[in-house]
Amino acid sequence: MKVALFVPCYIDAFFPEVGVASLELLERLGVEVAYPLDQTCCGQPMANSGCEEDAAGTEALFVENFAGYDYVVGPSGSCVHHVRDHLTAIPQTDRVLAVRRNTYELVEFIHDVLKVREFPWAEFPHRVGLHVGCATLRGLREASISEVKQAPFSKPLALLSAVKGIQFVEPKRPDECCGFGGTFSVFEEPVSARMGQDKVNDHASAGAEVIVSPDMSCLMHQKGVAERLGLDVRFMHIAEVLNGARP
Amino acid sequence: MSTRDEILTRVRKNQPAARPLPEVPLFDAGRDASLATFASSLMRMGGKLVDAPGDSDLDALVARLYPEAKVIASATPEVSGNRPLGQLQRPADLEDVDVGIVRAVFGVAETGSVYLSEHEYQVNALGFLSQHLLVLLDPAAVVVNMHHAYRHPGFRTARYAVFMTGPSATADIEGILIHGAQGIRSLTIVPVPLPTR
Amino acid sequence: MKRIDHAEASSKFIEATDHAEFHDRRLWDLRKKRDRESESLPEWQELRGLASAIKEHTLTHLADYLEQFEAAAQANGIVVHWARDAAEHNQIVHELLAAHGVKTLVKAKSMLTEECDLRPFLENRGILVVETDLGERIQQLDDEPPSHIVVPAVHKLRTDVAEVFGRTIGTDPTNSDVHYLAESQRQNTRPHFVGAEAGMIGANFAVAETGTVVVCTNEGNADLSMHLPKLTIASIGIEKLIPRIEHLGVFIRMLSRNALGSPITQITSHFRAPRPGTEMHYVLVDNGRSERLGMEDFWYSLKCIRCGACMNTCPVYRRSGGLSYGATYSGPIGVIIDPTFNLRKYSNLPFASTLNGSCTNVCPVKINIHEQIYKWRQVIAERHQLPMVKREAMRMAGKVLASPKMYRLAVEAAAAGISHLPRTLIYNPFNAWGKQREVPGAAKQTFRQWYVANRGTKQ
Numbered sequence: 001m002k003v004a005l006f007v008p009c010y011i012d013a014f015f016p017e018v019g020v021a022s023l024e025l026l027e028r029l030g031v032e033v034a035y036p037l038d039q040t041c042c043g044q045p046m047a048n049s050g051c052e053e054d055a056a057g058t059e060a061l062f063v064e065n066f067a068g069y070d071y072v073v074g075p076s077g078s079c080v081h082h083v084r085d086h087l088t089a090i091p092q093t094d095r096v097l098a099v100r101r102n103t104y105e106l107v108e109f110i111h112d113v114l115k116v117r118e119f120p121w122a123e124f125p126h127r128v129g130l131h132v133g134c135a136t137l138r139g140l141r142e143a144s145i146s147e148v149k150q151a152p153f154s155k156p157l158a159l160l161s162a163v164k165g166i167q168f169v170e171p172k173r174p175d176e177c178c179g180f181g182g183t184f185s186v187f188e189e190p191v192s193a194r195m196g197q198d199k200v201n202d203h204a205s206a207g208a209e210v211i212v213s214p215d216m217s218c219l220m221h222q223k224g225v226a227e228r229l230g231l232d233v234r235f236m237h238i239a240e241v242l243n244g245a246r247p
Numbered sequence: 248m249s250t251r252d253e254i255l256t257r258v259r260k261n262q263p264a265a266r267p268l269p270e271v272p273l274f275d276a277g278r279d280a281s282l283a284t285f286a287s288s289l290m291r292m293g294g295k296l297v298d299a300p301g302d303s304d305l306d307a308l309v310a311r312l313y314p315e316a317k318v319i320a321s322a323t324p325e326v327s328g329n330r331p332l333g334q335l336q337r338p339a340d341l342e343d344v345d346v347g348i349v350r351a352v353f354g355v356a357e358t359g360s361v362y363l364s365e366h367e368y369q370v371n372a373l374g375f376l377s378q379h380l381l382v383l384l385d386p387a388a389v390v391v392n393m394h395h396a397y398r399h400p401g402f403r404t405a406r407y408a409v410f411m412t413g414p415s416a417t418a419d420i421e422g423i424l425i426h427g428a429q430g431i432r433s434l435t436i437v438p439v440p441l442p443t444r
Numbered sequence: 445m446k447r448i449d450h451a452e453a454s455s456k457f458i459e460a461t462d463h464a465e466f467h468d469r470r471l472w473d474l475r476k477k478r479d480r481e482s483e484s485l486p487e488w489q490e491l492r493g494l495a496s497a498i499k500e501h502t503l504t505h506l507a508d509y510l511e512q513f514e515a516a517a518q519a520n521g522i523v524v525h526w527a528r529d530a531a532e533h534n535q536i537v538h539e540l541l542a543a544h545g546v547k548t549l550v551k552a553k554s555m556l557t558e559e560c561d562l563r564p565f566l567e568n569r570g571i572l573v574v575e576t577d578l579g580e581r582i583q584q585l586d587d588e589p590p591s592h593i594v595v596p597a598v599h600k601l602r603t604d605v606a607e608v609f610g611r612t613i614g615t616d617p618t619n620s621d622v623h624y625l626a627e628s629q630r631q632n633t634r635p636h637f638v639g640a641e642a643g644m645i646g647a648n649f650a651v652a653e654t655g656t657v658v659v660c661t662n663e664g665n666a667d668l669s670m671h672l673p674k675l676t677i678a679s680i681g682i683e684k685l686i687p688r689i690e691h692l693g694v695f696i697r698m699l700s701r702n703a704l705g706s707p708i709t710q711i712t713s714h715f716r717a718p719r720p721g722t723e724m725h726y727v728l729v730d731n732g733r734s735e736r737l738g739m740e741d742f743w744y745s746l747k748c749i750r751c752g753a754c755m756n757t758c759p760v761y762r763r764s765g766g767l768s769y770g771a772t773y774s775g776p777i778g779v780i781i782d783p784t785f786n787l788r789k790y791s792n793l794p795f796a797s798t799l800n801g802s803c804t805n806v807c808p809v810k811i812n813i814h815e816q817i818y819k820w821r822q823v824i825a826e827r828h829q830l831p832m833v834k835r836e837a838m839r840m841a842g843k844v845l846a847s848p849k850m851y852r853l854a855v856e857a858a859a860a861g862i863s864h865l866p867r868t869l870i871y872n873p874f875n876a877w878g879k880q881r882e883v884p885g886a887a888k889q890t891f892r893q894w895y896v897a898n899r900g901t902k903q
Contacts, residue, residue: 007891007892009845009851009855011891012855012890012891012892013855013858013887013890014884014885014886014887015884015887016887016889016890016891016893016894017887019891019894019895020891020894023895035895035899037848037892037895037896037901038848039848040845040846040847040848040851041845041851043845045838045841045845046838046841046842046845048799048818048821049795049821049825049830049834049838050794050820050821050822050823050824050825050826050830051825051830051835051838051839051842052822052825053825053842054838054839054841054842054843055842056842056846057842057843057845057846057847058842058845058846060846061845061846061847061848086818134798134799134800134801134802135799138800138801138802138805139801145802145805146479147475147479147482147757147802147805147806148482148805149482149483149488173472175802176759177759177798177800177802179759179798180798181797181798181799181800182798182799183795183834184795184797184798185877186876186877187451187795187834187876188450188451188454188760188795188796189451189876189877189879189880190451190454190455190458190764191451191454191458191760191763191764191796192798193879193880193881194458194464194763195759195760195763195798196880196881197880198468198763220884221881223882223884224877224881224882224883224884225880225881227881227882228880228881228882249526250526250527250528250532251526253528254510254526254528254682254728254730254734255507255510255511257730257734257735258506258507258510258682258734258737259507260738261734261735261737261738261743262503262504262505262506262507262737263503263504263737263738263740263743264504265501265504265505266497266500266501266504267497267501268497268498268501268687269493269494269497269498269501271494271498271690271691271693271694272490274487288707291707292706292707292708292710293710337672338671338672338719339637339638339639339672342634342638357697357707358707358708360708360712365719370671371667371670371671371719372667372668372671372672374664374667375664375667375668375671376668392693392697393692393693393696393697393708394690394693394694394697396693397689397690397692397693397696398690402654402656402689402714402716403654403689405714405716406520406715406716406717406718406719407670407671407713407714407715407716407717407719408713408714408716409667409711409712409713409714410696410708410711410712411710411711412708412709412710412711412712413710414710415662415663415664415710415711416662416663416710417578417579417626417662417663418595418662418704419577419578419579419582419595419596419597419598419626420578420582420597420600420602420605420622420625420626421466421470421601421602421622422470422473422595422598423602423622423623425622425623425626427627427630428578428626428630428662428663428664428665429576429578429630429633429634429637429663429664429665429668430663430664430665430667430668430711431664
């Protein structure tokens, strides 16, 4: 199984520890992971702004870096969702389609492909608010949603539940968007900030000590809001928790 | 080209490729058309159900239910009113009616609705200008749900047909529920079988 | 024409904290009520599928169904008019009213008439127009458009309504008891119903088979508008058509469940022919709908049954209010149809979204709303309607991210920049991110730098 690690641009730049945790976690699970050195970004920021044309070069570079691997695994639901659903600024050759098809979000990959449910090296005796970002939730369908009647399920929860000592809190609106939304966070700052405040307050009121998510972009936004509010809540990526890190 | 032709031409030109029309099931498996189910749906929507009087005296029932009522307009021969509907100059003459009385054709268990048309109302405004509406309903004339309800031939023949489900209502101000918005303040169903000829 | 600035308007909305909190709570409550209904019907998803399929079939055969509808209506004694746009609609309505010497028109809620801006057109020609739906009446008296298509005054608190009524219909401005306010509007409107020479409704559904217009209200104001005056008019958007009476079973079961979380509205009215001795008219309105029908990516928006469920679930709508969109249609459905009315004016609206997708999941007719929002962004960029700042930023980003070397330089510079710049330079009004959020701290090294240092460069 040839697996390549895709580290989204903002994780590369601001949260390298999430990339490190993802790599180490996959290796602990017995996967040999390559890291194509010329990768940059998936193209989502430009595409979501309507500028698909401007995303073309980035998307072509993505395919260059990741062609030929059986699996491309990245710790970011929104980036992976973009690759699987919207990497369309370049001609859709077989090579491109294969890369798109083989790109997985980290939790998806561990849950569905590796089928792992145990993380014996991890311990996390804390009250956790689990946040699943909207692309991961509704785009990649990694958990059930409150607006659709269905048997409840959650891939991130299934993995995290195995961690020794972990407890989960119940926020009032577990699957309401937190307001990051990419460039929305800048161009619609008032609503974005308000949504972020509501989200972190919801988790804090429910007793969360740490908010954990497979989506570092959401966490970046929530962390920024929480710090400005002076809330005593920490933020960690699910890869870090599953890899054995503590707050 | 007339506007009509212009619009139809543009619509024809722009219509996407044909999609098929689906069959609509009746969705009635395991559902009942009992008066009890009807009553529970009706009450959820703010309507009331009172027992038919044991002595069959509907006029006395009306007097008991609406002791303050001065103007009573009945569209059914089963109940006497004091405002004859056949002699109105105009529908707005019903403005001062306290209680309107009418017999519904059938009820719908799913929603607690009753079906009425201009045949039952005689004057349509009776169902909306009256302060209160009393509706006679044959308990045997309850259908399961809206799919069944829409099979009624009245939809092809009546000028006006309506499902009344409880009193008029609004929650437009702060979500606070008010009964008696513009129309009737209360709707009361009396389950009375159709009189035998 | 000036672009609507949703972000600016939303900022003001959010500042009024009591109002903003109530608005969000009230509409989230409607969303939860809708959820409960969806859970109580095992056939829920099947009904959504049927509603969507019936609408798609109708729209792809719309010309035939319009002709069938017109023929049936005419056979029933109804006069049918056609209006290509808002101006023609208003003209037709006015001519009818003028020909009958109408001084007062009572009307039920109709988003189409809002879209056509009918009221000022008539008022400027000396006709008193009385909105009879409570929410619409509040907004009319306050000279403000409705903010939500189902609950027009949802953004107002009872004290606001008391102030408006006190100023306009003579109630006690200090009495904000909701029952008092509702009763006051009932008493104030009733003489208008009784005295109006004409009544007007919109259409929730128009049934081709029988020429019937179906109106769903909770208040009974549509019926009062139709059963008293001698002249009645229904304004009908051409997309409101459905083929047969039996299809109402699907739509009536879905409309109020999705809008308000109740199985049906208090009154569901079917108008097929005029009362004897009276005149009834239909005005079929296009106003851009036939154009939209030809848009491969966007014609699905014509399926909309105006339930408002998308607005109630939308976290952006709940925190910014319908008025911040500057259009008759707001929220998710608004952002995908408003650009067809005026691309430039509404070019910001598709960006007033996080693309979270819950709107698509709640839509009873399965409109792929969030996908259309994404596609509109592409259209707006292609037609050069993006603000210059954004356009340039994306062009730059596209170049940098397409080049590994340029990317590495930029990322390493950003990390360095954040760690060395003073707070005042980072947190200033030009840095929107930093207005209410801390900027992420600088990392000691990028992931790539860590990888190269710890794992080498062998592939």
